[in-house]
Amino acid sequence: MSGHIVSVRNLSVKLGDQVVLENVSFRVDEPSLILVVGPNGAGKTTLLKVMLGLIKPLKGEAEVFGLNPFREGEKVRRLIGYVPQKDKITYETPLTVGEVVLMGTLLRKRFPRSISRSDVEKARKSLAYMGMEDKWKLLFSELSGGQQRRVLIARALSSDPSLLLLDEVFAGLDLESQEKLLEVLRMLKENWRTIIIVEHELDPVIDLADKILVLNRSMCVYGEPREVLSEDKLKPIYPCLKTIEKEGRQLIILGDKHA
Numbered sequence: 001m002s003g004h005i006v007s008v009r010n011l012s013v014k015l016g017d018q019v020v021l022e023n024v025s026f027r028v029d030e031p032s033l034i035l036v037v038g039p040n041g042a043g044k045t046t047l048l049k050v051m052l053g054l055i056k057p058l059k060g061e062a063e064v065f066g067l068n069p070f071r072e073g074e075k076v077r078r079l080i081g082y083v084p085q086k087d088k089i090t091y092e093t094p095l096t097v098g099e100v101v102l103m104g105t106l107l108r109k110r111f112p113r114s115i116s117r118s119d120v121e122k123a124r125k126s127l128a129y130m131g132m133e134d135k136w137k138l139l140f141s142e143l144s145g146g147q148q149r150r151v152l153i154a155r156a157l158s159s160d161p162s163l164l165l166l167d168e169v170f171a172g173l174d175l176e177s178q179e180k181l182l183e184v185l186r187m188l189k190e191n192w193r194t195i196i197i198v199e200h201e202l203d204p205v206i207d208l209a210d211k212i213l214v215l216n217r218s219m220c221v222y223g224e225p226r227e228v229l230s231e232d233k234l235k236p237i238y239p240c241l242k243t244i245e246k247e248g249r250q251l252i253i254l255g256d257k258h259a
């Protein structure tokens with residue numbers, strides 16, 4: 001047992017006959033926001049799945065709140081809010097938006113599972129954070145892709161998780177929804193929650209990030225933004241990296257191409 005929020009040590013993962021992560025290590029010691037970036041196929045989603053206990057490491061260890069996610073998956077998942085890159089809900093399922101958000105709370109309960117008035121309040125509040133309060137009674141399947149994404153984020157928030165794992169949630173959101181989501185992430189940080197967020201580019205999350213993990217299978221750079229954001233460290237992973245100036249500040253565009 002450790003006192004860390006997340007501790008990953010020399011982690012290697014094999015999927016099929018491919019080693020998709022090799023010797024990855026990083027630690028989260030205090031509530032903070034960690035931005036994970038890396039090219040397609042770098043193993044970012046795989047890393048989140050290891051923390052959720054859905055994939056067994058080949059070598060090394062992962063601990064979440066001192067628990068082994070693979071052996072104590074149910075306990076670990078009760079503490080985590082997860083928004084997958086692609087959600088498996090079939091979009092034809094006749095569930096209302098409210099029911100989808102309430103699933104977040106329900107799944108964390110023991111049997112017999114029942115919903116209290118305060119659960120409904122929390123679910124409505126989470127939906128309001130994402131600017132979707134007026135959609136409570138609508139069918140989830142009838143929302144646009146971006147709106148569905150926001151509902152799924154609200155679902156992850158509704159159980160008030162200690163750790164939030166977000167896999168490319170900014171993709172496909174309009175600017176207003178991105179601003180709302182950044183505001184929610186800022187608020188969660190202030191409430192001492194830990195957020196691990198996978199994205200393809202540094203912008204727009206970079207301003208909120210306490211640490212950055214740049215990942216490409218066996219290459220792993222981890223540290224505070226000012227340590228990590230140097231061309232020397234990033235070029236081996238992102239050969240197409242560009243630095244541009246936007247609104248008076250330097251912005252690094254990673255460009256998604258395999259090293």
Ligand SMILES: Nc1ncnc2c1ncn2[C@@H]1O[C@H](COP(=O)(O)OP(=O)(O)OP(=O)(O)O)[C@@H](O)[C@H]1O
Binds near residue numbers: 043045046
């Ligand atoms: N179930 C699986 N069986 C075999 N190989 C898999 C499986 N899932 C993922 N992989 C492979 O593992 C590698 C890493 O995949 P992963 O989804 O973790 O990458 P990623 O960094 O999230 O990429 P992206 O940015 O495209 O989402 C890829 O080469 C992928 O093809």
Ligand SMILES: [Mg+2]
Binds near residue numbers: 167
């Ligand atoms: Mg992925």
